Amino acid sequence: MGTHISKVRTQDARFYLEGGAGSDALHTDPQYSYAVTLLETDKAIAGTGFVLTLGQGNQLVTAAIELLAEGLVGMEIEELMASFATHSRAMADHPQLRWLGPHKGVVHLALASITNACFDLWAMSRGVPLWRLLLDLDDVQFASLLDLTYLEHVLTSEDVVAFVDQQRQGREERRGILNTGYPGYDTSIGWLGYDDATVVANAGKAVDRGFRALKLKVGSDDVERDVRRATRLREAVGPDVRVMIDANQRWSVPEAIANIERFRDVDLFWVEEPTHPDDVNGHRAIVDAATPVRIALGEHVPNRVVFNNYINQRAVHFIQIDCTRVAGVSEFLTVSLLAKRAGLPVVPHVGDMGQVHQHLVLFNHIALGCEVVFLEHIPHLSQYFADPAEVQDGVYRTPQEPGSSAALRATT
Amino acid sequence: MGTHISKVRTQDARFYLEGGAGSDALHTDPQYSYAVTLLETDKAIAGTGFVLTLGQGNQLVTAAIELLAEGLVGMEIEELMASFATHSRAMADHPQLRWLGPHKGVVHLALASITNACFDLWAMSRGVPLWRLLLDLDDVQFASLLDLTYLEHVLTSEDVVAFVDQQRQGREERRGILNTGYPGYDTSIGWLGYDDATVVANAGKAVDRGFRALKLKVGSDDVERDVRRATRLREAVGPDVRVMIDANQRWSVPEAIANIERFRDVDLFWVEEPTHPDDVNGHRAIVDAATPVRIALGEHVPNRVVFNNYINQRAVHFIQIDCTRVAGVSEFLTVSLLAKRAGLPVVPHVGDMGQVHQHLVLFNHIALGCEVVFLEHIPHLSQYFADPAEVQDGVYRTPQEPGSSAALRATT
Numbered sequence: 001m002g003t004h005i006s007k008v009r010t011q012d013a014r015f016y017l018e019g020g021a022g023s024d025a026l027h028t029d030p031q032y033s034y035a036v037t038l039l040e041t042d043k044a045i046a047g048t049g050f051v052l053t054l055g056q057g058n059q060l061v062t063a064a065i066e067l068l069a070e071g072l073v074g075m076e077i078e079e080l081m082a083s084f085a086t087h088s089r090a091m092a093d094h095p096q097l098r099w100l101g102p103h104k105g106v107v108h109l110a111l112a113s114i115t116n117a118c119f120d121l122w123a124m125s126r127g128v129p130l131w132r133l134l135l136d137l138d139d140v141q142f143a144s145l146l147d148l149t150y151l152e153h154v155l156t157s158e159d160v161v162a163f164v165d166q167q168r169q170g171r172e173e174r175r176g177i178l179n180t181g182y183p184g185y186d187t188s189i190g191w192l193g194y195d196d197a198t199v200v201a202n203a204g205k206a207v208d209r210g211f212r213a214l215k216l217k218v219g220s221d222d223v224e225r226d227v228r229r230a231t232r233l234r235e236a237v238g239p240d241v242r243v244m245i246d247a248n249q250r251w252s253v254p255e256a257i258a259n260i261e262r263f264r265d266v267d268l269f270w271v272e273e274p275t276h277p278d279d280v281n282g283h284r285a286i287v288d289a290a291t292p293v294r295i296a297l298g299e300h301v302p303n304r305v306v307f308n309n310y311i312n313q314r315a316v317h318f319i320q321i322d323c324t325r326v327a328g329v330s331e332f333l334t335v336s337l338l339a340k341r342a343g344l345p346v347v348p349h350v351g352d353m354g355q356v357h358q359h360l361v362l363f364n365h366i367a368l369g370c371e372v373v374f375l376e377h378i379p380h381l382s383q384y385f386a387d388p389a390e391v392q393d394g395v396y397r398t399p400q401e402p403g404s405s406a407a408l409r410a411t412t
Numbered sequence: 413m414g415t416h417i418s419k420v421r422t423q424d425a426r427f428y429l430e431g432g433a434g435s436d437a438l439h440t441d442p443q444y445s446y447a448v449t450l451l452e453t454d455k456a457i458a459g460t461g462f463v464l465t466l467g468q469g470n471q472l473v474t475a476a477i478e479l480l481a482e483g484l485v486g487m488e489i490e491e492l493m494a495s496f497a498t499h500s501r502a503m504a505d506h507p508q509l510r511w512l513g514p515h516k517g518v519v520h521l522a523l524a525s526i527t528n529a530c531f532d533l534w535a536m537s538r539g540v541p542l543w544r545l546l547l548d549l550d551d552v553q554f555a556s557l558l559d560l561t562y563l564e565h566v567l568t569s570e571d572v573v574a575f576v577d578q579q580r581q582g583r584e585e586r587r588g589i590l591n592t593g594y595p596g597y598d599t600s601i602g603w604l605g606y607d608d609a610t611v612v613a614n615a616g617k618a619v620d621r622g623f624r625a626l627k628l629k630v631g632s633d634d635v636e637r638d639v640r641r642a643t644r645l646r647e648a649v650g651p652d653v654r655v656m657i658d659a660n661q662r663w664s665v666p667e668a669i670a671n672i673e674r675f676r677d678v679d680l681f682w683v684e685e686p687t688h689p690d691d692v693n694g695h696r697a698i699v700d701a702a703t704p705v706r707i708a709l710g711e712h713v714p715n716r717v718v719f720n721n722y723i724n725q726r727a728v729h730f731i732q733i734d735c736t737r738v739a740g741v742s743e744f745l746t747v748s749l750l751a752k753r754a755g756l757p758v759v760p761h762v763g764d765m766g767q768v769h770q771h772l773v774l775f776n777h778i779a780l781g782c783e784v785v786f787l788e789h790i791p792h793l794s795q796y797f798a799d800p801a802e803v804q805d806g807v808y809r810t811p812q813e814p815g816s817s818a819a820l821r822a823t824t
Contacts, residue, residue: 027508064472101516103688104513104690106519109512278714309690
């Protein structure tokens with residue numbers, strides 16, 4: 001009985017992007033790639049999980065997956081997920097591989113890929129989409145998914161149970177989002193490699209397609225270029241569309257403070273990754289100087305401990321956690337809880353192109369009471385997914401297929 | 413003319429330890445291993461650099477070295493080192509591999525191994541030990557070694573030049589350490605796997621060999637055991653020997669605060685790695701609660717940005733940076749400067765078993781004016797080095813061979 005994992009396979013999947021798509025201030029020549037975990041079973045289903053890399057080094061992550069996931073073979077998926085926190089922690093604290101992190105870099109990306117495959121398989125085996133599986137858990141089952149080690153002073157299992165229970169008030173009402181869909185925003189209008197005319201043209205098309213929020217890459221060698229592009233973008237879309245800029249860690253702390261001031265006439269909804277993602281103190285200084293402009297970050301924040309430091313220090317406004325950076329779906333949910341309790345919105349970065357995160361933001365809103373902001377939409381890789389996210393009129397349609405929408409088409 | 417790098421080779425070197433040596437609360441079954449970079453040249457010399465891992469995954473680091481170091485082939489070593497910060501930054505910000513960090517985990521370990529090989533080759537090519545090479549640099553040459561990106565608000569090249577110049581006062585006097593040798597401390601008396609009697613016996617032998625400071629691993633499942641061992645150790649060595657304990661990140665923040673209090677009768681010189689190395693805020697809380705007991709950490713702090721946060725927040729007392737964890741010799745020196753300017757002692761963790769660090773602490777003291785505390789001594793691997801560190805009467809003898817003492821015997 002049950003669904004047993006019979007084999008762990010990995011896939012080093014690399015995709016070609018066209019014409020500067022994906023480029024930013026520090027990642028000038030990306031080849032979007034996925035380090036994929038495939039959990040084969042004794043049934044006709046498999047679990048798929050993956051993390052994003054930018055090409056070279058993707059094979060380091062798949063090699064780490066093979067080292068970490070060994071112990072999963074033979075396990076039954078319901079039994080595994082009944083005490084997932086324990087298994088996740090054992091992999092995170094592998095007595096030899098832990099040294100290579102801990103809880104960051106290649107080994108943590110590998111754990112994320114494995115974790116995401118476990119959640120995908122779980123939902124596949126129950127025949128339901130991941131968002132529904134998560135909503136159907138009772139509070140204790142939910143808490144047992146989360147490895148809360150090193151958060152003992154902030155968030156215990158008992159806290160999780162109490163918080164989720166408290167959020168049951170209003171939950172039925174919040175399920176309305178399943179019908180209306182979750183709003184998206186368009187990141188693909190303004191990659192750093194695009195010229196001004198392309199940005200303006202893309203912005204017009206995005207607004208026509210229903211998006212009410214657009215993001216522009218900045219962090220050029222010439223900040224004048226950045227300001228000019230942002231200004232043209234604002235002029236093109238008018239005052240009612242939200243405009244964000246993303247510096248991709250290109251600035252020093254003093255540069256960030258000086259440069260953000262130069263965009264004062266653009267009315268920015270946020271400034272993303274102004275400087276190094278490890279610099280909590282630096283971001284706190286930027287937050288203090290940039291007010292009322294708000295700061296977003298998270299795509300390079302590796303784990304719950306660092307997120308907790310950001311939240312604690314009030315060094316960030318928008319939590320851009322990515323389940324393909326932290327240890328997968330479960331650490332994503334842990335950080336979402338920390339953020340919600342601190343009153344900060346969770347707006348995921350979508351290393352998965354939104355495929356898995358479309359499930360997670362629905363759960364976050366309905367079960368945790370997280371505010372609906374919008375979910376990043378990057379359409380580049382949709383042709384490679386078995387069930388690509390459907391974004392219509394600027395809104396993610398609620399996925400209905402079993403699993404986490406992570407499965408890739410067989411041909412990649 | 414000059415010495416050109418003709419080939420980059422890597423070596424996955426793994427060593428067997430006996431009887432629980434190297435074991436601690438989280439790393440219960442280590443196989444000390446080095447991910448080695450070998451820079452072959454058109455002369456009869458080669459540069460050796462390495463980083464420590466605990467066995468599995470060592471091959472991930474060597475694979476990353478091969479990806480990162482490609483561009484060094486053909487370079488002349490003096491030209492390379494004349495603008496080393498630029499080259500180091502280019503590797504740290506590799507447009508595709510950066511995603512796997514940034515500046516942490518496997519790719520940063522790889523950069524450390526490469527950097528250390530560059531410094532070793534440089535000293536080999538000049539025919540001098542590394543400590544002497546560093547002391548002979550002028551202030552501007554020294555500053556050009558250091559990638560200070562993301563420290564612009566804290567430490568500029570001009571600051572480095574001014575600081576080193578200022579420290580020239582008293583420098584001749586401090587050169588006396590070259591004759592007296594740098595004091596060591598013994599980590600090998602109290603691995604977590606050793607029984608009480610072994611610890612007490614080892615302590616006696618270490619004191620007989622001239623050590624005035626000893627370290628005990630704690631973080632057992634049973635804190636009573638830890639307190640008992642520390643108490644026996646204190647009784648065995650008397651009040652004049654320094655005793656440190658090392659929890660290797662085993663405790664939560666509240667556990668650390670409660671447990672440290674239980675050692676109050678042992679007179680601890682420091683408590684090392686009480687909790688997760690990413691938790692700056694947590695360590696600040698521990699520092700506040702544990703005073704006057706002091707906190708040491710650094711072996712798992714990946715880069716200058718995180719160290720700067722620790723220093724800024726006054727969340728640590730002893731900076732245990734390791735040039736086999738941060739980006740090698742140059743980032744080690746950068747963090748040493750940050751620490752010295754903040755009045756904090758630098759007491760390296762020795763992933764290199766002290767081979768390279770014996771050079772660096774001499775430079776730190778003589779050129780930067782860093783306080784002499786002591787340098788960790790772990791003799792396990794000395795048989796594998798071409799020129800093993802000589803520790804006599806508890807003191808490191810100043811190495812005189814060319815290079816950084818990193819070369820391994822050919823047979824490994």
